[in-house]
Amino acid sequence: MKRREFLKLSAASVGALMVASETQALKLPNPLARAPKAWYDGEVSTVLTYCENCFWKCGVRASVADGRVWKVDGYAKNPKSRGRLCPRGQGAVAQTYDPDRLKRPLIRMEGSERGEGKYREATWDEALSVIASGMLAIKERYGSESMAFFAHGSGDTWFGDYLPAAWATPNVGKPSVSLCTGPRETAAQWTFGRGIGGHEPIDWENTDYIVLVGHHIGEDTHNTQLQDFSLALKRGAKLVVVDPRFSVAASKADRWLPIKPGTDTALLLAWLNVLVTEGLYDKAYVERYTVGIEELTAHVQPFTPEWAAPITDLDPDAIRAVARELAAHAPRAVVPPGRHTVWYGNDTQRMRALYLVNTLLGNYGVEGGFYFAQPPYIEKYPHAAFPLEPSSGGCSGASGGETIDTGYRASVDHGKFFAKTTAVQELIPAMISGEPYRIAGLIAYGVNLFHSIPNVARTQEALKKLDLYVAIDVLPMDHVMWADVILPEATYLERYDDLVEIAHKTPFIELRQPAVEPLWDTKPGWWIARELGLRLGLEKYFDWPDIETYLDKRLSTIGSSLAKAKQAGTLVQRGRPYLSDWEQRNLDPFGTPSGKIELYSQSFADAGFDPMPVYEAPEEGPAGSYRLLYGRSPVHTFAKTQNNWVLMEMHGDNAVWIHTAEAASLGLKSGDYVWLENQDGVRDGPIAVFATERLRRDCVYMVHGFGHRAADMKIANARGASDTALMSRYRLDPISGGAGLRVNFVKLVPGAPRPRLPRLTKLAERSV
Amino acid sequence: MARYAMAIDLSSCVGCAACAVACKLENEVPAGVSRLWIRLEESGTFPDLAMQYRPEQCMQCADPPCVGVCPTGASHVTDDGIVLVDAETCIACGACIAACPYGARYFDERGFVGKCTFCEHRLAEGRVPACVETCPTLCRSFGDLDDPNSDVSRAIRAAHRVEVLKPEQGTHPKLVYLDAPARFGLASEGVPK
Numbered sequence: 035m036k037r038r039e040f041l042k043l044s045a046a047s048v049g050a051l052m053v054a055s056e057t058q059a060l061k062l063p064n065p066l067a068r069a070p071k072a073w074y075d076g077e078v079s080t081v082l083t084y085c086e087n088c089f090w091k092c093g094v095r096a097s098v099a100d101g102r103v104w105k106v107d108g109y110a111k112n113p114k115s116r117g118r119l120c121p122r123g124q125g126a127v128a129q130t131y132d133p134d135r136l137k138r139p140l141i142r143m144e145g146s147e148r149g150e151g152k153y154r155e156a157t158w159d160e161a162l163s164v165i166a167s168g169m170l171a172i173k174e175r176y177g178s179e180s181m182a183f184f185a186h187g188s189g190d191t192w193f194g195d196y197l198p199a200a201w202a203t204p205n206v207g208k209p210s211v212s213l214c215t216g217p218r219e220t221a222a223q224w225t226f227g228r229g230i231g232g233h234e235p236i237d238w239e240n241t242d243y244i245v246l247v248g249h250h251i252g253e254d255t256h257n258t259q260l261q262d263f264s265l266a267l268k269r270g271a272k273l274v275v276v277d278p279r280f281s282v283a284a285s286k287a288d289r290w291l292p293i294k295p296g297t298d299t300a301l302l303l304a305w306l307n308v309l310v311t312e313g314l315y316d317k318a319y320v321e322r323y324t325v326g327i328e329e330l331t332a333h334v335q336p337f338t339p340e341w342a343a344p345i346t347d348l349d350p351d352a353i354r355a356v357a358r359e360l361a362a363h364a365p366r367a368v369v370p371p372g373r374h375t376v377w378y379g380n381d382t383q384r385m386r387a388l389y390l391v392n393t394l395l396g397n398y399g400v401e402g403g404f405y406f407a408q409p410p411y412i413e414k415y416p417h418a419a420f421p422l423e424p425s426s427g428g429c430s431g432a433s434g435g436e437t438i439d440t441g442y443r444a445s446v447d448h449g450k451f452f453a454k455t456t457a458v459q460e461l462i463p464a465m466i467s468g469e470p471y472r473i474a475g476l477i478a479y480g481v482n483l484f485h486s487i488p489n490v491a492r493t494q495e496a497l498k499k500l501d502l503y504v505a506i507d508v509l510p511m512d513h514v515m516w517a518d519v520i521l522p523e524a525t526y527l528e529r530y531d532d533l534v535e536i537a538h539k540t541p542f543i544e545l546r547q548p549a550v551e552p553l554w555d556t557k558p559g560w561w562i563a564r565e566l567g568l569r570l571g572l573e574k575y576f577d578w579p580d581i582e583t584y585l586d587k588r589l590s591t592i593g594s595s596l597a598k599a600k601q602a603g604t605l606v607q608r609g610r611p612y613l614s615d616w617e618q619r620n621l622d623p624f625g626t627p628s629g630k631i632e633l634y635s636q637s638f639a640d641a642g643f644d645p646m647p648v649y650e651a652p653e654e655g656p657a658g659s660y661r662l663l664y665g666r667s668p669v670h671t672f673a674k675t676q677n678n679w680v681l682m683e684m685h686g687d688n689a690v691w692i693h694t695a696e697a698a699s700l701g702l703k704s705g706d707y708v709w710l711e712n713q714d715g716v717r718d719g720p721i722a723v724f725a726t727e728r729l730r731r732d733c734v735y736m737v738h739g740f741g742h743r744a745a746d747m748k749i750a751n752a753r754g755a756s757d758t759a760l761m762s763r764y765r766l767d768p769i770s771g772g773a774g775l776r777v778n779f780v781k782l783v784p785g786a787p788r789p790r791l792p793r794l795t796k797l798a799e800r801s802v
Numbered sequence: 803m804a805r806y807a808m809a810i811d812l813s814s815c816v817g818c819a820a821c822a823v824a825c826k827l828e829n830e831v832p833a834g835v836s837r838l839w840i841r842l843e844e845s846g847t848f849p850d851l852a853m854q855y856r857p858e859q860c861m862q863c864a865d866p867p868c869v870g871v872c873p874t875g876a877s878h879v880t881d882d883g884i885v886l887v888d889a890e891t892c893i894a895c896g897a898c899i900a901a902c903p904y905g906a907r908y909f910d911e912r913g914f915v916g917k918c919t920f921c922e923h924r925l926a927e928g929r930v931p932a933c934v935e936t937c938p939t940l941c942r943s944f945g946d947l948d949d950p951n952s953d954v955s956r957a958i959r960a961a962h963r964v965e966v967l968k969p970e971q972g973t974h975p976k977l978v979y980l981d982a983p984a985r986f987g988l989a990s991e992g993v994p995k
Contacts, residue, residue, distance in 0.1 A: 069888075069889030069890050069914070070830070070889070070912055072829075072830065072923065073830065074923060104827065104830075105827050105828055105932075106827075107824075107932075107935065107936065108935070108936060117935065118820075118935070118936050118937065118938050118940075119820060119824075119936050119938070120818060120820050120938050121818055121819045121820040121822070121823040123820075124820055124823040124824045124827060124936055125823045125826075125827070127827060128827075251816075252816035252817075252818065252939075253816075255816075255818045255820070255938060257938050260816070260818070260938040260939060261938050261939070261940060264814050264816075264938070264939035264940055264941070265940065267813075267814065268811075268814060268940070280848075280849075280851045280853070282816045282817065282853075282855075284851075285851070285852065285853045285854070285983075286813070286816075290849065290851075292848070292849045668816065668817070668818035668819060668820075669818070669819050669823070679833060680823055680826055680827065681823065683826075683833060683834075683836075684819045684822060684823060685819075693848065726844070727844070727846065727847050727848045727851060728844065728848070728851060728853070729848075730848070794833065794834075795833045795834035798833030798834075799833065
């Protein structure tokens with residue numbers, strides 16, 4: 035066989051998730067080559083920490099040899115990873131050695147505009163001093179509340195909680211609330227009197243019947259959840275998937291309901307109708323633990339499956355059958371809340387409807403339904419009292435501090451919606467309008483402002499008006515290269531963070547500790563927050579000299595120490611997962627005003643909202659357009675991972691999914707390139723077409739997080755298109771403050787050029 | 803001596819590629835080539851659809867066509883039945899790449915042929931291959947076929963269907979697929995010989 039032929043053959047085995055699109059230009063073999071020494075051939079040490087490649091925070095073991103992390107594996111004693119990791123966790127190490135990382139502090143060149151991307155290197159002292167003087171000037175002129183902080187990731191404890199509370203601003207935004215979990219958390223709070231929390235407390239190991247509503251397990255690889263889901267199916271649990279798209283979860287389902295987008299509340303109301311009118315609900319449970327069954331019974335009478343069928347485009351018999359099957363398996367039947375629930379702007383009510391279905395099954399606090407996730411016990415560091423209370427930690431925690439009786443002004447979005455949190459997107463208008471007061475400064479920590487917040491043009495306009503804009507990040511993301519000062523953070527394998535407290539069936543505490551020293555002149559978030567605090571006159575809140583002292587002090591409150599935690603990695607406590615555990619101790623788990631699960635919400639009625647969910651038809655798009663739906667790739671986290679060569683080799687760009695017949699009517703086939711243009715004339719792309727039967731004809735779908743326009747991220751730049759760019763509109767949920775994002779419509783504009791991009795293989799070779 | 807084998811339950815696999823990423827880093831597989839990849843198959847028309855992800859890698863054949871064609875003996879079978887390439891004796895002639903019906907071997911720029919090793923280096927420490935250890939759907943089982951209590955033996959016994967890729971090649975793979983969705987049946991061969 036000729037060498038050229040076998041080189042071709044070897045190229046055929048390239049690529050994992052997708053068929054490789056690149057042909058390989060391989061060098062000729064070196065006959066003198068010897069087997070390379072493997073990383074594990076010498077001495078390997080193991081460091082226990084937790085992963086940062088998504089918000090799930092799995093416990094990991096990092097393997098270190100010759101001063102480098104080579105491999106990260108799951109940590110068997112950690113209740114989140116149980117010794118396993120998803121692709122993102124496995125691949126996270128490639129980010130640490132990414133040559134495109136931010137390497138030292140940068141200051142925007144004098145005379146350049148925000149967005150031009152012109153920078154000079156600076157020392158940490160200069161960069162921090164510039165920020166501190168800018169912040170102090172804003173405080174002097176407008177008050178401390180005029181500084182906003184947007185934060186996401188483990189370090190949000192420093193930049194979303196600790197520093198903003200010490201500095202005294204309630205204007206703290208987390209995309210993880212109003213752009214993600216806000217509606218489900220608000221709905222749970224006002225139904226059960228308890229949030230859902232960062233890790234959905236579904237009792238997967240005991241459930242026999244699962245209904246997923248727009249919940250893409252398998253495409254969102256939340257490690258523990260995926261393990262539990264898979265084990266439940268192996269055990270024989272039945273699965274129903276409600277989704278306009280034949281998702282990976284749908285392909286595992288016993289029944290797929292390809293619902294018309296935006297009509298989920300009608301389906302949930304029909305299930306409530308069947309459970310009530312056919313007397314299938316758990317009467318003893320409802321009697322004992324809920325208020326409002328009479329009102330609910332009257333309310334759902336009109337919402338028959340026949341009523342819902344034309345709305346949802348589903349078979350009424352299938353709707354009725356699922357309700358009956360749910361009841362037949364109750365209480366070991368569950369409709370888990372998805373995570374990203376900001377869909378149509380009436381999302382709190384949809385999530386209420388979903389919780390009411392679960393409640394009628396008698397599954398809340400019961401085996402096979404929802405368990406009670408308890409946070410672990412540990413004390414805070416005994417710093418001086420902050421002027422404002424920090425928002426609770428974790429990505430599903432409330433955002434924004436309470437200001438009543440503090441002497442500080444309420445957040446600029448106060449009163450725009452019912453929930454007492456801030457909504458990150460609602461803090462932006464005050465940067466432009468100065469109403470109700472001006473937001474003059476912003477620190478963005480780990481939040482991609484252009485790939486998470488809708489209406490990018492508005493965000494860019496707002497950034498231009500700020501007196502001070504600081505970005506703290508690992509990579510030179512699109513929005514980072516707009517900042518006045520850019521601070522390069524060390525990656526998770528190079529740093530300590532605050533302890534994370536995971537509410538779980540068995541509550542636990544995880545330690546983040548460095549496996550290796552930070553590369554270049556990068557610093558951990560805790561160090562940045564503290565050094566900034568010292569320059570802002572906040573010494574009394576930062577009286578701990580270093581993070582080791584801080585962590586050791588906190589750990590001493592549970593009889594542990596930093597030394598012990600470094601060895602253990604994860605500290606597991608006992609929980610109270612079921613109603614029976616609470617009743618034995620005479621404790622009431624429900625924090626609602628009535629002390630019971632509220633089928634009827636008097637609080638909502640008093641505030642002028644529907645006390646029980648109603649269906650609102652979603653607005654339709656212009657003729658010839660498709661509703662823009664979006665989702666996740668199992669190998670990517672939001673817009674964070676598209677410069678990671680290992681993950682990009684698995685999934686290197688996104689495509690726009692469109693039904694085969696619709697594609698044909700537009701003269702398009704898979705592999706063609708198009709522009710996407712939305713209802714407001716906003717265009718993004720080029721993006722490849724994926725013509726498929728796996729989607730309804732009234733919508734298109736794309737994976738979120740691609741389409742970076744960041745020249746210094748050599749791998750991510752210009753691959754695929756951005757769904758966020760096409761979200762020039764959103765519909766505010768008046769209850770949770772969530773930004774409903776599925777209200778945008780796009781057309782496919784043929785004739786876009788196939789992008790000419792540098793070869794991924796070549797870019798990967800640059801790893802340090 | 804063991805007779806190592808792997809089973810992949812296709813009814814569980816979601817194609818997330820955790821196995822492929824783990825393999826890449828565990829074995830320092832260069833960018834552009836792969837020891838483990840995932841195929842997606844779809845069929846049907848809306849709404850009557852089916853799909854399946856199938857991870858593929860070296861099938862660790864009991865009758866490996868890649869070994870006999872090797873002119874230097876670099877391609878060999880260990881006492882535990884694992885097909886390996888000795889990088890030091892490999893001259894990268896490519897005969898084995900051509901002989902493999904599964905496209906499981908690739909040319910490594912460093913001058914040798916690479917492929918799945920069943921993470922032999924881990925087995926020596928009592929650990930399972932990196933792809934098996936990490937899989938978040940628990941769809942992979944590994945172990946000694948001669949041990950009826952091994953994970954792989956148990957998984958094969960519990961499966962409704964056990965299939966291999968390209969049985970007509972007579973390679974007798976020791977990587978088997980369990981419970982593929984009915985519309986994607988491969989070809990039944992039963993338990994590996």
